[in-house]
Amino acid sequence: MNEQEANFEALGRLLALKRHEVPPPGYFNNFSTQVITQIRLGETAKDDGPFGRLFVEAPWLLKFIRVFEAKPAYAGAFASVLFLLLVAGIVYSNNPDVATETFVPAASASTSSSGSASLAAVNTGFLDQSMPQTSGLVSSTNPVLSLEPSSSPFGGQNPLLQPVGFTR
Amino acid sequence: MADPIEPVEPNAASETKEEVREEVLVRRARRGDLKAYDELVKRYQERIYATVYHMTSNHEDANDLAQESFIKAFQALSSFKGGSSFYTWLYRIAVNKTINFLKQRKNRLHMSLNDLDFNAEHDPDLMALISHKTPQRDAGLSELQEKLNAALMKLSEPHRIVVVLHDVQGQSHEDIAKVMDCNIGTVRSRLFYARQQLQSELADYLK
Numbered sequence: 001m002n003e004q005e006a007n008f009e010a011l012g013r014l015l016a017l018k019r020h021e022v023p024p025p026g027y028f029n030n031f032s033t034q035v036i037t038q039i040r041l042g043e044t045a046k047d048d049g050p051f052g053r054l055f056v057e058a059p060w061l062l063k064f065i066r067v068f069e070a071k072p073a074y075a076g077a078f079a080s081v082l083f084l085l086l087v088a089g090i091v092y093s094n095n096p097d098v099a100t101e102t103f104v105p106a107a108s109a110s111t112s113s114s115g116s117a118s119l120a121a122v123n124t125g126f127l128d129q130s131m132p133q134t135s136g137l138v139s140s141t142n143p144v145l146s147l148e149p150s151s152s153p154f155g156g157q158n159p160l161l162q163p164v165g166f167t168r
Numbered sequence: 169m170a171d172p173i174e175p176v177e178p179n180a181a182s183e184t185k186e187e188v189r190e191e192v193l194v195r196r197a198r199r200g201d202l203k204a205y206d207e208l209v210k211r212y213q214e215r216i217y218a219t220v221y222h223m224t225s226n227h228e229d230a231n232d233l234a235q236e237s238f239i240k241a242f243q244a245l246s247s248f249k250g251g252s253s254f255y256t257w258l259y260r261i262a263v264n265k266t267i268n269f270l271k272q273r274k275n276r277l278h279m280s281l282n283d284l285d286f287n288a289e290h291d292p293d294l295m296a297l298i299s300h301k302t303p304q305r306d307a308g309l310s311e312l313q314e315k316l317n318a319a320l321m322k323l324s325e326p327h328r329i330v331v332v333l334h335d336v337q338g339q340s341h342e343d344i345a346k347v348m349d350c351n352i353g354t355v356r357s358r359l360f361y362a363r364q365q366l367q368s369e370l371a372d373y374l375k
Contacts, residue, residue, distance in 0.1 A: 015331070
């Protein structure tokens with residue numbers, strides 16, 4: 001027991017070293033001013049940083065960020081997913097027709113032969129502007145091409161375009 | 169407009185007047201008097217900072233947490249009933265805030281230690297620890313400081329806070345029990361266990 005107490009005394013002397021650890025000179029000169037300034041500015045928590053109001057209005061966002069702080073692997077996974085989505089979006093926006101062409105034949109293959117013919121017509125129809133559009137339906141996948149006035153077979157006027165007057 | 173802060177009486181019969189004055193300051197701060205609260209901050213800033221720093225072993229974290237503790241205390245002043253001293257109440261806020269912080273970032277703690285003051289090099293007890301008792305190692309004070317902080321960080325938060333408050337800051341078991349909201353027996357047993365752990369971690373320096 002005495003040995004242990006002696007060891008505790010030695011430990012106490014060692015722990016005294018902690019009392020010699022001091023912050024940079026002048027650190028406390030502005031400490032209270034900073035606290036009062038933050039109170040005045042209504043900065044409720046330093047964690048909030050510049051997005052303080054946003055975090056107050058959407059506390060779930062703060063929790064979300066804290067999860068990332070606690071587990072950086074989650075942040076990495078989330079960033080990877082975002083990056084992949086971004087790349088996919090860029091690729092898709094550069095080649096929208098490629099995606100359509102690959103999709104439609106796959107769909108037509110699964111339908112009946114008559115259905116295949118009509119789908120094929122639609123597939124080529126919105127590209128072939130000389131084909132009459134009697135039904136008035138236009139593929140929603142390519143509305144801009146089908147509204148070109150010069151390509152209409154009715155004397156230069158497109159039946160889908162009707163003049164609108166704003167006067168009574 | 170806030171009232172001016174009452175001048176401090178230099179020869180005040182110490183503690184009683186000190187307490188009264190604290191009450192006055194707290195009452196004024198509760199009414200929104202920031203000058204009074206500024207006085208309270210100045211009074212306790214060093215002790216609160218030191219406690220948080222010794223708990224985190226990181227100056228930047230200690231700075232943030234100490235400031236947040238004072239801000240939170242100001243915002244919660246209306247809930248301060250006066251059952252304990254303002255200082256004990258403030259301490260409790262700082263300790264709880266620090267413990268929550270440490271739990272949140274348990275896996276990525278890093279030390280950012282303050283420099284040792286000039287007196288450390290002239291402390292005979294410390295010099296004895298690094299020269300006479302450990303002649304086989306070329307241990308300097310800064311190395312000893314790192315080892316000591318690393319050993320402290322291995323303790324659990326409740327054990328660390330007891331060691332910091334008692335052995336580093338010299339608080340009594342009773343005061344620590346008030347701050348930690350537990351009984352004195354718990355404080356004693358935590359202190360004993362924490363010291364044992366530290367002894368085994370720092371055995372090389374204690375032989």
